[in-house]
Amino acid sequence: MTEDSSEEPTKADGGTGRPERLPAKETWSVLYRHFRPHRGVVALGALFTLIGAATGLAQPVAIEELVNRLSDDESIASILILLTGLLVIGTAVESVGSYILERTAQSVVLDSRRSLIRRLLRLKVSEIERVQPGDLMSRVTSDTTLLQAVTTQSVVSAFSGALTVIATIVMMAFMDAVLLGVTLGVIVLFGGATALVMPQISKATERSQEAVGKISTALERAFGAFRTLKASGAERRETATVEEAAHEAWRYGVKSAKWQAVAWSSMGFAIQVSFLAVLGVGGARVASEAISVATLVAFLMLLFYLIDPVSRLVDAVTQYQVGSAAVARIVRAERMETEELDEPSPRAAGAEHTPAAVAFDDVTFRYQAELPLVHHGVSFIVPSPGMTAFVGPSGAGKTTVFGLVERFYEATGGRVLVDGKDVRDWPLADLRAAIGYVEQDAPVLAGTLRENLVFAAPDATEDDLRDVLVRSRLDALVERLPDGLDTVVGHRGSKLSGGERQRVAIARALLRRPRLLLLDEATSQLDAVNELALRDVVAEVSREVTVLVVAHRLSTVTLADQIVVMDAGRVRATGTHEELVTEDPLYGELAATQFLATAS
Numbered sequence: 038m039t040e041d042s043s044e045e046p047t048k049a050d051g052g053t054g055r056p057e058r059l060p061a062k063e064t065w066s067v068l069y070r071h072f073r074p075h076r077g078v079v080a081l082g083a084l085f086t087l088i089g090a091a092t093g094l095a096q097p098v099a100i101e102e103l104v105n106r107l108s109d110d111e112s113i114a115s116i117l118i119l120l121t122g123l124l125v126i127g128t129a130v131e132s133v134g135s136y137i138l139e140r141t142a143q144s145v146v147l148d149s150r151r152s153l154i155r156r157l158l159r160l161k162v163s164e165i166e167r168v169q170p171g172d173l174m175s176r177v178t179s180d181t182t183l184l185q186a187v188t189t190q191s192v193v194s195a196f197s198g199a200l201t202v203i204a205t206i207v208m209m210a211f212m213d214a215v216l217l218g219v220t221l222g223v224i225v226l227f228g229g230a231t232a233l234v235m236p237q238i239s240k241a242t243e244r245s246q247e248a249v250g251k252i253s254t255a256l257e258r259a260f261g262a263f264r265t266l267k268a269s270g271a272e273r274r275e276t277a278t279v280e281e282a283a284h285e286a287w288r289y290g291v292k293s294a295k296w297q298a299v300a301w302s303s304m305g306f307a308i309q310v311s312f313l314a315v316l317g318v319g320g321a322r323v324a325s326e327a328i329s330v331a332t333l334v335a336f337l338m339l340l341f342y343l344i345d346p347v348s349r350l351v352d353a354v355t356q357y358q359v360g361s362a363a364v365a366r367i368v369r370a371e372r373m374e375t376e377e378l379d380e381p382s383p384r385a386a387g388a389e390h391t392p393a394a395v396a397f398d399d400v401t402f403r404y405q406a407e408l409p410l411v412h413h414g415v416s417f418i419v420p421s422p423g424m425t426a427f428v429g430p431s432g433a434g435k436t437t438v439f440g441l442v443e444r445f446y447e448a449t450g451g452r453v454l455v456d457g458k459d460v461r462d463w464p465l466a467d468l469r470a471a472i473g474y475v476e477q478d479a480p481v482l483a484g485t486l487r488e489n490l491v492f493a494a495p496d497a498t499e500d501d502l503r504d505v506l507v508r509s510r511l512d513a514l515v516e517r518l519p520d521g522l523d524t525v526v527g528h529r530g531s532k533l534s535g536g537e538r539q540r541v542a543i544a545r546a547l548l549r550r551p552r553l554l555l556l557d558e559a560t561s562q563l564d565a566v567n568e569l570a571l572r573d574v575v576a577e578v579s580r581e582v583t584v585l586v587v588a589h590r591l592s593t594v595t596l597a598d599q600i601v602v603m604d605a606g607r608v609r610a611t612g613t614h615e616e617l618v619t620e621d622p623l624y625g626e627l628a629a630t631q632f633l634a635t636a637s
């Protein structure tokens with residue numbers, strides 16, 4: 038089962054083109070999904086913030102009373118005590134509230150990172166080939182951080198800010214409706230610009246985040262081929278590429294900051310102007326005895342208190358713009374197609390060790406809809422147990438056979454059968470648990486030798502490890518290394534030789550105790566002595582296990598129980614070496630040139 042993307046491939050890109058913006062409704066629903074598990078805590082935090090704000094609002098009322106008592110020559114001691122109490126309680130409650138909200142915001146970031154990480158490592162192979170992994174990484178590290186702002190400052194500040202604004206306006210209305218009209222008129226007139234610039238903030242932030250993604254992509258490209266970079270003298274050019282992306286991030290970051298400043302200052306300006314307007318109109322109303330001085334003072338105090346919630350509202354909307362840009366990028370990553378991968382069932386995980394049966398039944402395949410067919414009706418049945426070698430010119434589609442058996446890709450037509458069952462009907466984890474796969478370039482991961490070996494078989498015992506080290510001819514190397522199995526092998530195993538990397542990859546696959554072993558040019562870099570040894574090991578393994586190899590070396594191919602000759606995506610002949618040398622001209626030619634040349 039896959040979770041399908043509703044977007045066109047070009048829209049769900051990893052940063053290569055500019056995707057369409059996410060509709061506001063969808064942004065809201067994503068934000069709500071992240072927010073929902075924490076709604077209880079957020080409500081508590083919001084309540085504390087509100088209580089804090091209410092104590093602030095009570096202060097002008099208390100001051101109005103204080104001014105009245107002063108003018109009536111009454112004692113103000115009780116009012117002063119009340120004011121002090123309000124201040125202390127307000128500060129304490131507000132700080133606890135803000136701590137709760139910040140903590141929740143961090144949890145939201147954690148949740149979104151977790152869900153993204155879980156999905157990213159389950160992406161289909163074809164999805165990863167379509168995008169830039171560096172950009173995907175920046176979505177986990179950088180974009181999720183922006184989510185933090187939109188779930189606290191934005192959602193909660195908007196809520197508490199709006200409630201406080203409403204409460205303030207109600208209180209103002211009770212004091213003097215005319216002054217309230219003046220205040221609102223001025224704020225709407227001068228603060229209106231704020232609303233206009235909001236979309237600009239979101240747009241600039243998304244561009245800036247895209248550029249951050251480009252930085253990761255460019256760095257990943259450079260580090261991924263560091264020696265080639267140096268050997269090609271490309272340091273300056275690649276540095277310039279990364280710097281250009283960094284500069285783009287800066288440019289759009291500054292643009293976003295500019296629009297945020299416009300939003301803030303227009304709202305600040307609106308409140309300042311309303312102060313002046315209330316002073317003018319209020320003064321006239323005091324002179325005409327429509328209102329008392331105490332009411333004007335209290336009203337001005339309320340106006341003063343309005344600055345905070347209005348700022349919070351503006352901040353909320355600004356942060357929402359920033360966050361929505363991040364949400365769009367996160368959602369697009371979340372929409373990429375993933376594989377459903379459960380734990381392998383215990384039987385598949387190791388109890389049963391019969392060799393797997395593999396067959397292709399008229400398989401056609403293309404990597405992408407717009408690309409030509411790679412397989413045009415490929416059919417073969419492999420002996421199990423036994424070794425089957427795939428040979429043929431470069432690009433004939435040999436590696437693709439392995440990709441289809443592992444179900445990294447699904448056949449466009451026909452059936453790929455393992456144990457007589459279409460691989461699409463297998464639980465994916467069970468299928469892969471049955472297979473040991475050594476890829477063409479024998480990848481070794483950063484970490485220690487031990488970590489690399491047990492990567493595919495975390496439950497392997499020390500005895501298993503020792504046995505496989507001997508079989509894959511790694512024992513001498515491990516003994517030589519000062520830290521033995523705990524030696525760190527460097528990024529992509531850069532501290533190992535090509536042949537050592539291949540042996541590590543073979544050992545890793547053997548340790549998995551597979552029922553089906555796929556070896557893609559797995560011994561191409563081994564010296565003659567090690568190759569001979571490993572060939573014997575593979576031959577021995579193939580007595581109990583089904584082994585498929587892609588190999589160009591005669592030594593490996595001649596050993597095979599069956600050879601499948603592929604050419605331009607078709608099987609042109611199947612047989613043993615002796616049969617094919619005489620029966621198939623292409624194989625005869627390959628044997629005569631490539632194999633025999635190698636053998637001689």
Ligand SMILES: Nc1ncnc2c1ncn2[C@@H]1O[C@H](COP(=O)(O)OP(=O)(O)OP(=O)(O)O)[C@@H](O)[C@H]1O
Nearest residue numbers: 166404405408411430431432433434435436437438
């Ligand atoms: N991930 C991919 N996306 C698109 N096209 C691909 C992909 N992988 C391989 N191809 C194309 O499919 C064709 C078959 O590739 P494949 O790797 O199966 O050939 P091969 O026979 O193993 O070649 P070689 O002996 O050089 O390894 C080639 O033309 C290749 O360019």
